[in-house]
Amino acid sequence: MSYVRTLEEVRTVIGHAKLDEGELAPVTQVLCFPPAGDIRDHYKFVELDDTLLGVLRGGDRLVFRGEKDENAVLCTRNQTFEVKEAETSNSMLLVPDLVLADEIGTSQAAERILQEKKVAGVFYKYLELRQCKPRLxxxxxxxxxxxxxxxxxxxxxxxxxxxxxxxxxxxxxxxxxxxxxxxxxxxxxxxxxxxxxxVLDHEYRFRVVSHILNLVDENSWPLDAVPRDLTLSTLSGLVPESILAQCFRWYTEPTADEGLFRLRGDRVCCILAEVLLRAAGKFNLNEFLTAWQQSVPEGMKTDMKYLDGIALMDLKSKPEVIWYFAETDLPEDVNERFRVLFQMREKWTLVEIHPYIQRLATDKVNVNALLTKHARACTVNGVKYYSAKHR
Known part of the structure; x- marks a missing residue:
């Protein structure tokens, strides 16, 4: 038979606490614990900040995602949060129908009222959320x-x-x-x-871009006045419509003249550089730069900045060389990515490593913070280098 607290016992506790019963709300809620075997782990506590709480109160939802072999994440419509289990030294009680102080009111009653409230669970752990990059x-x-x-x-x-x-x-x-x-x-x-x-295979995407570039060349269209509708209709028999439209949208940008588009030099130069580098292994740098400039449309200028995140160079070798090394091929896990980077090259300058870790940065952890945590800095002849923190 379960123990039931009496009104006299409640008043005794109030007296021991040296409180004036007249100044207290007239309702005392007595917590009743079920037998230990009846408390089941049906619930998880999740710590939400005001922003995430506002998502729920606004009628939207939070979604947990992950397979059984993956660490769970929680997603809103536009953000992803890492989920970690944290422990607390305090006991947290789940009482579904507990009435809070501001809901009881301040009216005085002739007799104190006792209300039994059943505890649904006792918890020592909760789920902690930390914004993270999506796991792509x-x-x-x-x-x-x-x-x-x-x-x-x-x-x-x-x-x-x-x-x-x-x-x-x-x-x-x-x-x-x-x-x-x-x-x-x-x-x-x-x-x-x-x-x-x-996704389009690289060779097939290059084939589509080549169709567009060849059409521009055949018609002697200015690089900043490429007619979209005519391009799409002319090439529709060679490339599926949705793919052709997507590639045109990616490799051009609109101009002030309706219907006319400008070829994007950065993206056109980038894909042509990839074509040359993918098949070459290590490429003599001067020979590559010459071949690269010759491969782009007349009037378009190549620029070394277009190689960020797709190629590495060794300027100390004789002759200087360049080779394909794509950021998109690197691991998403930050520790694993730094391990691969320092296997590829023992020391990096900030300019060299920046394109390969920029995508891992967040609003709270920028590139410099990533390097501080995962790399060791040293200065040689006035140049700062980053190397593996642990060897």
């Missing part, structure tokens, strides 16, 4: 498996049982918020084909 490596892996290489190879993919993913399916599989996932698909030049999101 899985997205790249899923889309890499179904890379679009041209309509002539689609049947081979189907017969091979390669799976493709719609946006809702990607949202379930990938640990990212909806807005972050859409942004990642744009950054990856993904295109929606028959309801599934696909």
């Amino acid at each position: 490596q899985k997205l790249r892996r899923l889309l890499d498996e179904s890379r679009y290489r041209g309509p002539e190879l689609e049947e081979d993919l189907r017969q091979g049982g390669v799976r493709t993913y719609s946006f809702p399916e990607l949202l379930v599989a990938v640990q990212a918020s909806e807005q972050e996932l859409r942004a990642a698909l744009r950054e990856m030049l993904a295109v929606e084909l028959d309801g599934a999101w696909r």
Whole structure:
């Protein structure tokens, strides 16, 4: 038989605490604990800041994402949060129908009222949230498996049982918020084909861009006056419409003249540099720069800054060399990424390493903070270098 606290016992406790009962609310809530075996772990406590609490109060939802072998994340519509279990030395009680002080009121009653409140659980742990970057490596892996290489190879993919993913399916599989996932698909030049999101194989994307550049050259169109509609209609028989429109949108930008677009030098130069570097291994730097400039449309200028995040150079070798090294091929995990970077090169300048860690930075942890935590700095002949913190 469970113990029931009496009114006299409550008044005795009030007296021991040297409180004036007349100044207290007239309701005393007595917490009743179920037998130890009846307390079940049905609930988890999550610590929310005012922003996340506002999301829920605004009628939106928070979503936990992750497979059984993944550490869970929590997502809003536009942010992702790492979920960590934290311990507290205090006991936290879950009492579903507990009445708070401001809900009781201040009216005086002739007799004190006792109300039993059942404790649903006792907790010593809670879930702590910390904003993090979306985990997109899985997205790249899923889309890499179904890379679009041209309509002539689609049947081979189907017969091979390669799976493709719609946006809702990607949202379930990938640990990212909806807005972050859409942004990642744009950054990856993904295109929606028959309801599934696909990335273009590099060679096929280069083929599409070459069609556009050749058409510009054949018609002697100025690089800043490329007619969109005419380009799309002329090439529609060579490239699926959605892919052609996506590539045109990515490699051009609108001008003040309606219907006319300017070729984006940064992106055109970048893909042409990739084509040269991917097949070359280590390339004589001077020979590469000459071949690169010759490969771009007449009137377009190459620039070394377009190589950020896709190539590394060794200016101390004789002759100087350059080779393909893409940021997108590096691990998403920050510790693993720094390990790979310092395996590739023992010492980096800030200018060299910046393109390879910029995407890992957040509003709270910038590039300098990442380097302070994961690298060791030294100065040689007035130049600051970063190397592995632990060797």
